[in-house]
Amino acid sequence: MHPLSRKQLVGAISTSLLALASANKSNNDFDVLDYVDPLIGTSNGGHVFPGATLPYGMAKAVADTKGENQAGFAYDTSVVTGFSHMHDDGTGGSPSMGNFPIFPQPSCPEDDINKCQWQQDDRETAWIPKSPKARPGFFSIDLANGVHAEMTTTNRSALYRFTFGDSDTALSPVVLVDIMDLPQLRSNGSAAVDPETGRLTGNGTFAPSFGQGTYDMHFCVDFKGARLRDTGVWSQNRAGFEPKSVKIEPSGTISASTNSAGSFARFYEPDDGKSIMARVGVSFIGVDQACANAEREQPDYDFEGTVETAEDAWREKLNVFSVDAEGVSKELQEVFWSGAYRTMISPQDYTGENPLWESDEPYYDSFYW
Template identity: 70%
Template structure:
């Protein structure tokens, strides 16, 4: 997703040294990984991480909403809280997402006059205590300057809030809790609210816009209270409070930035505490109420927290590490990254009003362009059952809406950022034998992406397919009468389309579609058509010493020009987004995209002058400041030294980014988390096996721990990566030799069979590079031979 921030330089070297130097005790039988999960990591400096309470892939996500850069509701570098809302996304760029129907508690109204309470969002905003936020899996708590201590937890479809009131005035407590027909991006198109005068139940609905897509969605809520006697109720708006009207309706002519809703006022509560249970739904207010009643009939706060913790322990418990000697901070980085990787996509099964189906429905694929590189490959390892449900959901979206999505949120079509990268996800699941998927329909879906241009390729499929098929590249200033979309990103779309077609070819080969295999393998080589062999590059007038880069090309075959460093941290970093003048690469430079041919590395390395020249160029990409690790396309280049026979440099490069760019502070991730992309990058890197998505390939580097094990939840078999001569100071990070199940292993990569069947990969480490994994026969697959 687009980031709103320029390059973030990470933490000081002294902090990095401290992380390596600080030691923790070895793991014990009573080890609890939740003690190492800090949901506040990444809540400052544009990380946009969701810090609140949720279940794995849960729909309900409760947190305090702050005023400022609040894409996920709460941000640590803010000052005031405006409400508490119940659905969010995590780590996204662009505009804030959801945050519908916030509730807000006030201990009492000045002079006991209901009209003197604060109602509008800006007026009621209250400072929060800087030391008070407490976040852990399934729980969030915060103290407000108005005397309220707010705690929250969730089930799948409901949130439970516990408000403790500290009366700071001389008058008796008479708390008011309002609901606001608002959302974080202030996109409301219409809304209704009602309060039941006998019970105080607040319910209603609204129509809102998605944060990064088209269309609109309807959302519903239901709030019940426990712990205090109801005093009175009413509705409120900019015109004030109305006791006689229990209902309120806002039409399209009402400003989306104006607060309005209903409220309940209570007499002094027992123990100064009121519980508020909020059900949410995309179907109806009645279903929102029934969701809450079914999932939390007893308003049991502690029991709900305990159940959430158990759910998180079960999900994370398939991973185990021997962390002897490793700093507690690095363990926090690891486990917190794993936690964030399991927040989205969100399970909306039973909450999809768009069509009837017996298939699962997941939402918040936000976006696949971000998530296919690391989130879903990690899920295939640690939670293949959920990965199967997500793939089935994508295929069902294809059945009912005609295309696989590249991005989707809030039941709406999201914007496509590059290629049709759901094709990569589907191929990855196919090659790794993810169970329960209708592969025939899945294959139809990916072939349609490759062959049939949609009417609006801004939100699905691929644009420029006529040019792609006849010219072999996406032209600069393409002429495309077959569909509409944003005519930018000709370079990055070309290389992504090539890889998408390769992934389809891999499926075709396995399914016996031989003609398709030949066709799509041929099209997978199209990346070379935008490589300009004599293109040079300079930085501040000084030649970089490298020749040959991807460049835009007109339909007639002549070359256009984009500075190879343009849209890097060194030149106009934020100039390559989805706006109509967003240029020819997306969220990165031609320098970086020139390395993107993960299926054809033999040819790419030859094109760039051979292995030694390739290695030199790749090191320059990392060392010069041209690469921003906070964008997902930067992940694979960390490990591409493997293809040039230098796997030790991949390990070195990984350690250059962790922990310098990823640490345990509130600003501890390199970019916005993009639904867990940054978290999954850290986890996979620290486990020592980097997946190449869309291929049955894992690139081997040493784990950051003495030993890492993953128990396959389907086969119950355990795969263990063990370091011999492990050095927690990370001076010995180079593999000298390897054994797979006690047999010598010289390939610098392995396949998914290791995880499906279990076994032990033993890596002997040393302080210098060796010849392990360096020979041509040791290199990962490529459709063109290595030289």
């Protein structure tokens, strides 16, 4: 199913609609989510978003790959450069959003912070073929560095669970955040870390993937699952424990991709010997609102509970459809339900997140029709 192009997907959906649009048929054993494959259309230029999101959700978490990565992840790629929390779906053209990717490393070689990999090109890591798993509200992938990454979302926050496999070196995980976006159109930005809690915060000014003007975005990352060892910031390919903040301004001589920076937190071995969770809040308004979004929407870092809530939200939306699939292949049913699912990824609910419109009225953005 995965290699279907967007054109093939549209044609298949049209066929499936003719085959499936019929009288209601109840089936107590039927779970619509078993027939949704978010990975359809993630290769051959499909540009679809396969990661974790709610229906019309603002936060969209997925692994970002190198290649034709307009929506973050593409199946016909080989390396992951980060995990980011804002994406568009099916836009074509230039990559879009992918702001503030985080990236875990099981440890730094020789326990030297400057021997970890910082910039995008240096830290890129191969992903294991056939490892990506996607389901409405959930995405996971295995990396060659031994990291198993899982992610889920609420409306304005993402929750990641990084599980570290066996390693020849002592486990002392480092998680960085990069003041970057997929199209590498950041003009300026800043990042900081709280040395007491390991909270990573910051912001950036970005150009859109097409159109005019700029927009500001803010992030807030908190961790659970391991005792904090040390913190700091990094710039280009160097890191240090002091100071605790870094700022980037536009440069006429250095590109955004080679003038990147961010902050990091390093931990002792996870409490369970395996996993660390990273909770990321995002906002177009400010850092405080990014933190508040995450704290309000998932105060308990409940990964399974967040996945379950997301799945329930998708079932509620998709169960308005009822079809008689007697005599219809499972593959054709998957195309139909995956197409129905895809119609509810965008537009995105930015209510309360438009800095130019102070209103509680519903506000949706990222229309691409």
